[in-house]
Amino acid sequence: MMRKYCCILLLLAVVVGNVQAQIVTTKLLPQRIPAGFDRVKEAVSEISGRNGDSKIQVTPLAATDTTATFEIEEQGLSIETVVDDEKKFNKLVAEAAKDVSKPSIHILHTYTLKDKKLKVPPPRKIFFSPEYGVTWTLTLKKIADKETELVLNYKSIAPAFAKKIELEFESDTYYNNKIVKIAVDDIRMRHLIREILIDQMHVDRDYPAPTYPASN
Numbered sequence: 009m010m011r012k013y014c015c016i017l018l019l020l021a022v023v024v025g026n027v028q029a030q031i032v033t034t035k036l037l038p039q040r041i042p043a044g045f046d047r048v049k050e051a052v053s054e055i056s057g058r059n060g061d062s063k064i065q066v067t068p069l070a071a072t073d074t075t076a077t078f079e080i081e082e083q084g085l086s087i088e089t090v091v092d093d094e095k096k097f098n099k100l101v102a103e104a105a106k107d108v109s110k111p112s113i114h115i116l117h118t119y120t121l122k123d124k125k126l127k128v129p130p131p132r133k134i135f136f137s138p139e140y141g142v143t144w145t146l147t148l149k150k151i152a153d154k155e156t157e158l159v160l161n162y163k164s165i166a167p168a169f170a171k172k173i174e175l176e177f178e179s180d181t182y183y184n185n186k187i188v189k190i191a192v193d194d195i196r197m198r199h200l201i202r203e204i205l206i207d208q209m210h211v212d213r214d215y216p217a218p219t220y221p222a223s224n
Contacts (some may be wrong), residue, residue, distance in 0.1 A: 009195075010037045013178070024175065027034070030188065030189045030190070031162075031189075031190050031192065032189060032190065032191045032192070036159070036160055036161060038157050038158060038159040039157070039158050039198055039202065040151060040154075040155055040156065040157050040158070040213070041153055041156055041158065041202060041205060041206060041212065042155060042212045043155075043156055043205070043206075043211040044153060044154050044156065044168055044211075045148065045149075045150035045152060045156045046133065046151070047072065047157040047211045048069065048148055048158075048205065048211055049073050049076045049148055051205055052066060052076075052078055052107075052146065052148065053066060053214075054066075054080075054202075054209075055070055055201070055204050055205070055209070060121055062082055062083065062084040062196070062200060063082075063083040063084075063085070064080060064081070064082060064200070064201075065080070065081040065083070065203075066078050066079070066080050067079040067080075067081075069145075071152075074149065074150040075147065075148060075150070076147070076148040077145060077146070077147050077148075077161070078143070078145070078146045078148075079143065079144070079145060079146075080144045080146050080160075080197070081141060081142070081143050081144075081166050082112055082141065082142045082144065082196075082197055083139065083140070083141050083166070084111055084139075084140055084141075084167075085138050085139060085140075086110075086111040086138065086140055087136070087138050088111070089113060089114055089115060089137065089140045090114075090115045090117065090135055090137055090176075091114070091116060091117075091171060092116070092117050092118065092119060092185075093117070093223060094116060095150065097116040097189070097191070099115060100114045101191040101193070102115050102190075102195075102216045104191070104193045104195070105193055106195075106201070107195075108195055108196050108199040110130050110193075110196065111140055111196070111197070112142050112192060112193055112194065112195075112196045112197055113140060113142045113165070113190065113191065113192050113193075114191045115165075115173070115187055115188070115189070115190050116187070116188055116189040116190075116191075117177075117185050117186060117187045117188060118185070118186050118188055119132070119180075119183040119185045119186070120184050120186075121182065121183060121184075122182055122183060122184055125181070126182075128222070130181075130182040131182075132183065133176075133179070133180040133181070133182070134184075135173075135176045137169070137172050137173060137176060139168075139169070139172070140166075140169050140170075141166025141167075141168055141169035142162070142164075142165065142166055142167065142192070142197075143161050143163040143165070143166050143167075144161065144162060144187070144194075144197060145160070145161045145163050146158060146159070146161075146201070147158055147159045148160050148163070154212075158198075158201065158202075159203075160194045160196070160197055160198060162192045165190070167179070173187070178214070180189045187200045
């Protein structure tokens, strides 16, 4: 089924250097996989660290006979998650909506001179934060004996990534930096989770799933 990307503007408070930013997130759509609820729930608990280019850390939060909730921290590498050019930001966000290899998050920030009296603008600090992190909430719901629904919801910037950005901004000698917009897309994580559950752990098959060592 083709996914329709519909942007929803949510005005939420995001604590990164005491800045209030605008969150731009796609319409997060549920996906269903042909596997039993208990099998999927057990498998999700074991997917931490399985993927090479994006590490996933899973923390169980709550469970009943038909639902389960997990906190998932996505950790990835990209040199283009934090930018100060809105045109480039919009381009990156558009690409991320179509490409599962792109980061799940992009951040736009602005900057202003600390010393307004300077006649010659000093050089801009180059921010380099290749390791990004996003915290999601994953909810599982039993639909049928062999059908389980998965829903991802964006929770926040991962604490380590937020702290890294804050420290980078604070170390800027000449400019005050402010995050104004954060764009989040779940296409990468939806693809990644489905790939791990189906292609690696084979939760859709009747026989027990093979065990794979977690990647370092």
